[in-house]
Amino acid sequence: AQSVTQLDSHVSVSEGTPVLLRCNYSSSYSPSLFWYVQHPNKGLQLLLKYTSAATLVKGINGFEAEFKKSETSFHLTKPSAHMSDAAEYFCVVSTPRGGFKTIFGAGTRLFVKA
Amino acid sequence: DTAVSQTPKYLVTQMGNDKSIKCEQNLGHDTMYWYKQDSKKFLKIMFSYNNKELIINETVPNRFSPKSPDKAHLNLHINSLELGDSAVYFCASSPRTGEGNTIYFGEGSWLTVV
Incomplete structure (x- = not known):
């Protein structure tokens, strides 16, 4: 079964320090993976x-992610958090499953x- | 130059009423979606249309009825509103269904049922 797990519900950092938001996925096929941000x-x-x-x-606003x-x-x-980065972040997997499903x-x- | 626009942004209504949320995209995309985001920020797909045809219909009460008059519009009508329908509803679109397609979201419609 396809799934995506964000390992932390909350992460708190100080301005200027690195940010790490963790995401693991499960897929029977090679997936497409996304990160979205939602500000209040x-x-x-x-x-x-x-x-x-x-x-x-590499993405916008200095963010990047590595597929492993x-x-x-x-x-x-x-590398360096900014106050404006405070938001909700969603990891998303898109995978073929009888007609591609986004999770x-x-x-x-x-x-x-x- | 709004890409995916939905109205109204905020809606407060009484239980038992019928309401509609309208959505339009000017990106020329073939596929449109409705998502529901609950109070814990969890996003769940409700419906997906491709070129005006329904392709995804998740387990949603039949009080919810999507309507797509053309591929640029996907409206959501809700009958007999219940307290549990209070949520944020996001309209979205993508170029087509399939792996790797980026989904573009509207700003959301905050529905409060009292």
């Missing part, structure tokens, strides 16, 4: 996506302290 009272915005090209994917097939992971990182993780809330 807003819709979801695509940060980056992996679709079987380069395993290190052996670990079935797609963790999101950023959202439960979300990780990122807090950034001044």
